[in-house]
Amino acid sequence: MERTAEKVVFTRPEAMKNAVTHYCPGCTHGVIHRIVAEVIDELGIRDKTVGVGPVGCSVLIYNYMNVDFLEAAHGRAPAFATGIKRVRPDLIAFTYQGDGDLASIGMGEIVHAANRGEKFTTIFVNNAIYGMTGGQMAPTTMPGQVTTTCPLGRNTKDTGEPIRMAELLSALKTSAFITRVSVHSPRHIVETKKAILRAFRYQIDKVCYSLVEVLSICPTNWGLTTKESAKWLEETMIPYYPLGDKKTPEHSQR
Amino acid sequence: MAKKLMKGNEAIGEAAIQAGVRNYFCYPITPQSEVAEYLAKRMPEVGGMFLQGESELAVGNMIFGAAATGERVFTTSSSPGISLMQEAISYIAGAQLPAVFANIVRGGPGLGGILPAQSDYFQSVKGGGHGDYKMLVLAPSTVQEAVDLMMIAFDLADKYTNPVMIIGDGMIGQMMEPVEFKKPPPMALPPKKWAANGCKGRDPVIIRSLFLDPLRLEQNNRELFVKYRRMQAEEVRFERYNVEKGNKVLIVAYGTTARICKTVIADFKARGINVGLLRPISLYPFPMAAVAEAAEGVKAVLSVEMSMGQMVEDVERSVLGRAPVGFFGRVGGVVPTPEEITVEIEKLL
Structure with missing residues (x-):
C-alpha cells in the first residue's frame, strides 16, 4: 500500500497554553477561549495582544491563554483596556467578561468605553447567571429562572427585566460593531468564530469599538444536563436575546 | 530656567510634563480641577495623552491598565475622588505597578467641603483600600516643593513598582507661587521586564493581584513588605x-x-x-x-x-x-x- 505523508488537521492554537482548565463539565467557556485563541493565531497578533480578564468563572483565563494578560477588578476590565489602548494604541487589547461582571457591577465602565469608541474588543459571555459565586441572579437572568438569590424564580416586578446588553450598547450614537452569537451548537460555534474574527479586524483597522455577546450555557448552576442546557438556551434565551448584528460601523448612523 | 508664577495645581501638571510623563487620566473635582484643565491644553502640545474618564472609579482602573504596559502615567483628584480610586490603588499595589496619584485634600467626611484639609492622612498613609499595602506618600509645603516632589515621584514609583501619592492640602493646589522646574538627576532604574506590552520574543506575562493559593498570597504580601522596609531605609524625607x-x-x-x-x-x-x-x-x-x-x-x-x-x-x-x-x-x-x-x-x- 502506498504511504502518504501525515498532515496535521487539528492542533492547539499557539495562543492557547497547554493547561487543564478548571471549568465544570459541559461549560462553554473552553470553546469560547479556543475560538479567541484561533482568531489571534489567524490574525497573527499574538505577540502584540494584551488580554484583560474579569472576575467570575473565567477569572483564571490568564492561565489558559498564551498572551500577555491583566487580571481586572470586578467589572473594570473596560477601564483597564482603555488604559492600555490610550497609552499604547499599537497593541491589541481585548476584555473577556461575564454577565455579572459586565452587565451589573461593570455597567458604567462598559457603556462609557463603548461610547468613547475605545479601539478594543470585548468578548461578553452571557450565561444568565453568576457562575463562580455559586449561581446567583444576574441582570441577564431570565424571568422565572431559579437561582440561589431568586429561589422562587426571577420576579421581574421586583428585579426588572433581563438586560439586553447588545441592544443597549447599540443605542449609543458612537460607531461600533455589536453582535450577538451563541455556542450551543456546532453551527452556532462556527458563526461565533466569524463574529469574533470580524470584531478583532475592526480593532486592527482602528475602525471602532467591538463587542461580541456570546450566549453560553452553565449546566452546573442551571441544574440541567449539557444537552438540556443547550435546549434551554435555544428555547428560552434566544427568543429574548435574538442573535445577529445589532450594529456595524458601516451602518452606525441611526 | 527662570522662575514662573504659577498656581499650585497647574504647576503640578507642568511638573509631570517636565518630568517627561505623557499620560494623564482625570475626573473633575474641586479643588484640583485646574490640573485637568491645564493638561487638557498642555498634553496635546507635547504629543501626550489626556483622557477624562467617566468617574474616579474608572480613572483609577485606567491607571492600572496603562501602568501595566510599562508607560508612565498619573492622575490627580481630591478626597472624595481619591476614595473612589481606593479599589484601583489596592489592586495596583497588589499587582506591583508604578503609578502616581496626587491628592489635593479637601475637608470630609462625605462630601465635606471644598476648602483645604489634612484629614486624608489615615487614608493615604495607613491603607485606604483593602489588604496589607503601603503607598509612598510625599507632602509638599510649597508650590515649588510640590513641583520637585512631582518630578521625582515617577522615578520613585518605578524604583519600587508601587503607587506614589503626592498629598497636598487645598492651599497647595490653589495658591500661586514662583516656581522653577529643575530636572532631578536620573535614577538608575531596572528594565520593566514585568510590563504587559505584547509577548514578542518572550513568554507571556500575567499582571494580577489574585493568588488563590494562601502560601503564594502570603509570599506576595511578604514581597511587598520587603519593598516597604526598603522605603523606610531609603526614602525618609523631612x-x-x-x-x-x-x-x-x-x-x-x-x-x-x-x-x-x-x-x-x-x-x-x-x-x-x-x-x-x-x-x-x-x-x-x-x-x-x-x-x-x-x-x-x-x-x-x-x-x-x-x-x-x-x-x-x-x-x-x-x-x-x-x-x-x-x-x-x-x-x-x-x-x-x-x-x-x-x-x-x-x-x-
Whole structure:
C-alpha cells in the first residue's frame, strides 16, 4: 500500500497554553477561549495582544491563554483596556467578561468605553447567571429562572427585566460593531468564530469599538444536563436575546 | 530656567510634563480641577495623552491598565475622588505597578467641603483600600516643593513598582507661587521586564493581584513588605527647622500647616523662646527616628494638623514617651492661625 505523508488537521492554537482548565463539565467557556485563541493565531497578533480578564468563572483565563494578560477588578476590565489602548494604541487589547461582571457591577465602565469608541474588543459571555459565586441572579437572568438569590424564580416586578446588553450598547450614537452569537451548537460555534474574527479586524483597522455577546450555557448552576442546557438556551434565551448584528460601523448612523 | 508664577495645581501638571510623563487620566473635582484643565491644553502640545474618564472609579482602573504596559502615567483628584480610586490603588499595589496619584485634600467626611484639609492622612498613609499595602506618600509645603516632589515621584514609583501619592492640602493646589522646574538627576532604574506590552520574543506575562493559593498570597504580601522596609531605609524625607538643643517645644507639622508654624516659631524666637519644627515630607515612610531625636529633651511635643488628630498617632509612636505629645487641629476647611497655635504652645511652656 502506498504511504502518504501525515498532515496535521487539528492542533492547539499557539495562543492557547497547554493547561487543564478548571471549568465544570459541559461549560462553554473552553470553546469560547479556543475560538479567541484561533482568531489571534489567524490574525497573527499574538505577540502584540494584551488580554484583560474579569472576575467570575473565567477569572483564571490568564492561565489558559498564551498572551500577555491583566487580571481586572470586578467589572473594570473596560477601564483597564482603555488604559492600555490610550497609552499604547499599537497593541491589541481585548476584555473577556461575564454577565455579572459586565452587565451589573461593570455597567458604567462598559457603556462609557463603548461610547468613547475605545479601539478594543470585548468578548461578553452571557450565561444568565453568576457562575463562580455559586449561581446567583444576574441582570441577564431570565424571568422565572431559579437561582440561589431568586429561589422562587426571577420576579421581574421586583428585579426588572433581563438586560439586553447588545441592544443597549447599540443605542449609543458612537460607531461600533455589536453582535450577538451563541455556542450551543456546532453551527452556532462556527458563526461565533466569524463574529469574533470580524470584531478583532475592526480593532486592527482602528475602525471602532467591538463587542461580541456570546450566549453560553452553565449546566452546573442551571441544574440541567449539557444537552438540556443547550435546549434551554435555544428555547428560552434566544427568543429574548435574538442573535445577529445589532450594529456595524458601516451602518452606525441611526 | 527662570522662575514662573504659577498656581499650585497647574504647576503640578507642568511638573509631570517636565518630568517627561505623557499620560494623564482625570475626573473633575474641586479643588484640583485646574490640573485637568491645564493638561487638557498642555498634553496635546507635547504629543501626550489626556483622557477624562467617566468617574474616579474608572480613572483609577485606567491607571492600572496603562501602568501595566510599562508607560508612565498619573492622575490627580481630591478626597472624595481619591476614595473612589481606593479599589484601583489596592489592586495596583497588589499587582506591583508604578503609578502616581496626587491628592489635593479637601475637608470630609462625605462630601465635606471644598476648602483645604489634612484629614486624608489615615487614608493615604495607613491603607485606604483593602489588604496589607503601603503607598509612598510625599507632602509638599510649597508650590515649588510640590513641583520637585512631582518630578521625582515617577522615578520613585518605578524604583519600587508601587503607587506614589503626592498629598497636598487645598492651599497647595490653589495658591500661586514662583516656581522653577529643575530636572532631578536620573535614577538608575531596572528594565520593566514585568510590563504587559505584547509577548514578542518572550513568554507571556500575567499582571494580577489574585493568588488563590494562601502560601503564594502570603509570599506576595511578604514581597511587598520587603519593598516597604526598603522605603523606610531609603526614602525618609523631612525638614528640621530651628531644631536644636534648648528647644522648649517641638512642633510636628506638614504641608501648609508647617508653614504657619514657621511664623509662630519666628515670633517665639523674638520673645527668646526656642521652639523647633520637625516637618515630615514623607508621610510614609514616616520620619520616626528624626522625630524621636528632635523630641529629646523638650518639655512637650505638639502635633499641629488640619484634622481631628491623625498624624499625631505616628508622632506618639515615634516619641515613645520621651515627652508628652499634645495635639492641636482645625478642620472642615478652617486653617489654623499663628495666634491660636501660639496659645497652644504657651499652654505647654
